[in-house]
Amino acid sequence: MSLAFDDYGRPYIILRDQGQKKRMKGLEAYKSNILAAKAVANTLSSSLGPKGMDKMLVSPDGDVSVTNDGATIVEKMEIQHPTAKLLVELSQSQDAEIGDGTTGVVVLAGKLLEQALTLLDKGIHPLKISDGFDRACDVAIKHLETISEEIDIQANEHEALIQAACTALGSKVVSKRKRELGKIAVTAVLDVADLARRDVNLDLIKIQTKTGGSVEDTRLISGILIDKDMSHPQMPKEVKEAKICLLTCPFEPPKPKTKHNINISSAEDYKKLYLQEQQYFVDMVKLVKDSGANIALCQWGFDDEANHLLLQNELPAVRWVSGTDVELIAMATGARIIPRFQEITPEKLGKAGSVKEVQFGTSNERMLVIENCQCTKAVTILIRGGSQMIVDEAKRSIHDAICVIRNLIKDNRIVYGGGSAELACAIQVLQYADEVSSVEQYAIRSFADALEGIPCCLADNCGLNPITSVAQAKARQLQESNPRIGIDCMELGTTDMKEQRIYETLSSKKQQIQLATQVVKMILKIDDVIAPDDY
């Protein structure tokens, strides 16, 4: 920071460590903020759309991840710049709220900032620009609502949902199998959805990954899959008509929580104690057996002695089942979680068609599948794939698809993708701009330009000529007054996105435009940056 001097030529030390602070003011601050944010947006812009490219990110520990998901990319880039960080958060909040469209929102914000920069050069006050953007945003949102269409999610075996999921999966590495994966995602969501309340608790969908096999082997298990095996190799590998006993206490003699020590004064006592310990094991197994359970899942471990006893008594058991799994299993099988052996009753047991140990490929790893549960309130998607990277990316993609479906269940209005909705809004905003008499007009017009940036970017990523294709699409939208004309990314021969069945949720699009505008407004409002001067 610049120093001020008093009448004796001494510098004022007004702030702590004043010499080590950097201060940027006015135009310099706007520009540096905008450029930083734009740099982030530019990185992401090549990931947009069905033919968007992936990014390879190497973490400080050397872990490599390959992804197309905007939120993941920006998160792993470990951005330092404070303004650029705002865009990271923007992407993450889109992820948190909607789950999909995380790339689009950052690209849109980047385009808006780019426009703002030119407007600033023209000498327009930044707040006028943000006012203009705000008004344009309202117009765009209203228009989105008018062009949106309600779809019947039930019709034709949830065809619409599957299409929407396919659109979300289209840009990912798994796009070849998008239909199969889309179906899996739709079934999974519908299984756990509470259609009456239009609420979906995504915690009830467990996504389990396992390297090996190919993406085609990905499947939905209407039950729970846990990465555990039977506690003893000689226990039966499959239990039909399972009655599951879910325990949250260890298979060992109970211990008081209070600090205690046992004083043994004679050998006799010691023997008694030993016998009592043995008796505990016998009693515990007996209690489980008596209730009619034929499999026990335990949140804690049990020692080999207990294990042996369980085997002798033909009671298959699983140890170290994690807390969340216990909960999911309880939900799926209708079991009650039992905190101690004395409380085991037949009513508290969960029921499942089969509990089966499955093995994958040639590896010795086994997993337990609990299927045909009494009440399928929880489901698992098992993702397979050639390598860890593919599996991870597939997991993120399916998460996106699941989010899209959830949003459609909440709000069944859609708009068409392929940049058509943005174009339609841009046209509307442009018309509105002409009605505004003040300086904001320029900002509103720029907003329209920024919206057009999305289809432009899409076309560019698909190897089309961006200007020509956007111009054509725009002209046709105007001529036919059809807001569904977009960019034919997949080169299917039609630009009508309704025919191509590219569905996007209205809530996602709305959210993208609103969030991007909000963050841009915030960046434009900063005229002073005070930061430690170290980079």
Place this chain on the structure above:
Amino acid sequence: MSQFLQPTILLLREGTDTSQGRAQIVSNINAVQAVADVVKSTLGPRGMDKMIQTGPKVTISNDGATILNLLEVVHPAARVLVDIAKSQDDEVGDGTTSTTLLAAELLKEAKPFIEEGIHPQIVIQGYRKALELALEKLEGFSINIAKDSAQDKRDTLLKCAQTALNSKLLANTKHFFSELVVSAVEKLDPNILDRDLIGIKNVTGGSVTDSFLVDGVAFKKTFSYAGFEQQPKRFENPKICLLNLELELKSEKENAEIRIEKPEEYQSIVDAEWALIYEKLEIIVKAGAQIVLSKLPIGDLATQYFADRNIFCAGRVTQDDLLRVQKATGGQVQTTVNGLNPETFGTCGLFEEVQVGAERYNLFKNCPQSRTATIVLRGGAEQFIQEAERSLNDAIMIVRRCFKANKIVAGGGAIELEISRFLRHYARSVTGKTQYIVNSYAKALEVIPRTIAENAGLNSIEIMNKLRQKHAQGGEEGRWYGVDINGASGVCDTHSSFVWEPTLVKRNALCSATEAACAILSIDETVKNPKSDQDTKMKPKGQPGRPPMGMRR
């Protein structure tokens, strides 16, 4: 020669920086200007934000007190400004920037007098006199809204909230948020208006207009154990049991030790421990509670026990959330379950766990004797929401104040100009130096409208001329003219365009700014001890100060 050989008398530790005299006052004034310059551009509806990075944390704010606080001002005189901004924030919550600016401007006006040799105490007296008159006038000019009907009062509150939000990020949605804020404050007990009973919860994601008000309490789902998902998540008119009690299987007292003589006794100890916790749970269930909230953890055992009996529970609820639940539902927090009385249970219209953004929230709605409200704020980025929260906080404070005080004045610089006009008029009737000083005070007040105009990119000189002319007409019609940032002319009647502020804000701003200016003017010597050794080594060039020979006077 001996009279020249005065021995050097060292009074203070070596390295101590002392500055004194008139130069010191001037130097302090300059330092204050530098600080005020930082916040200057945040004033008014077209005020800009500051982005301040402290360590890994980035704050974007428009709030004067927040900015000054984050700047880490170390200059002793400049710190006075930080303190008045803070006191304004604590006292009324809004107007922190204008207070700071006013104080700096008063000092700036005083500087020529000091330089010309007028004794600072005379300036101080003059300022105090001017303040007295200004406050008197402020009361006279303010408009009482108490006698109006409830609807009118609500309107006024909305207007005040909107004025407070005008300069913030939320300016474009001010109608939405002022409604939210006023509804929230109306929920409170009108006699106490405890600010703590309005909760603000931040959830990233969504648009700002997705923010909503819960006429009751909302808090994030607490950490839960296995079994939680099996609990019911929706109740109508539930009985809510509030506890400050740990429901977990654990050792009863830290240092207890048990000696068991016979192995058979072992089981009895285990059973005793279980019996203790089960007994507690049973009492709660028997009393008929349907929702159990506790400040302390509720363990997995209890979670499952409640799940089996269709009871919802949440442990580790924070203190203020629990307090709000207590206020909202009319329940009482129990520290033991012995003799649990169903009368201590609270109730609400509807309890529900819902998804907000990526979080799950527990909402307690339609509380019967609700004296509390919760605002759930949504927005794009963490910093955005934080700034929104600060802005709402300002608005809430203003509405609260307005609720109590019932008196308003017009904003946009109108009231400052009106007082300024009056003081100028008054100055002519005084004889002596005070005349100049009261005049300066009047001039300093003009800084508010001038800065608002400057920040809005208007021609401030032209605007000031127009405003002075309007006010000089005197009487009712010219009184409320202030800066208009939207219109073409740049000035308008801010009273009729509803830029309203509670009188209290202005009153406090004037008082604390004047006090701060007087305090700084009356300092004629600073003795600054050298920092402890570590610091000076790190920063040898920090503040060289004058060599110790300065002491040899």
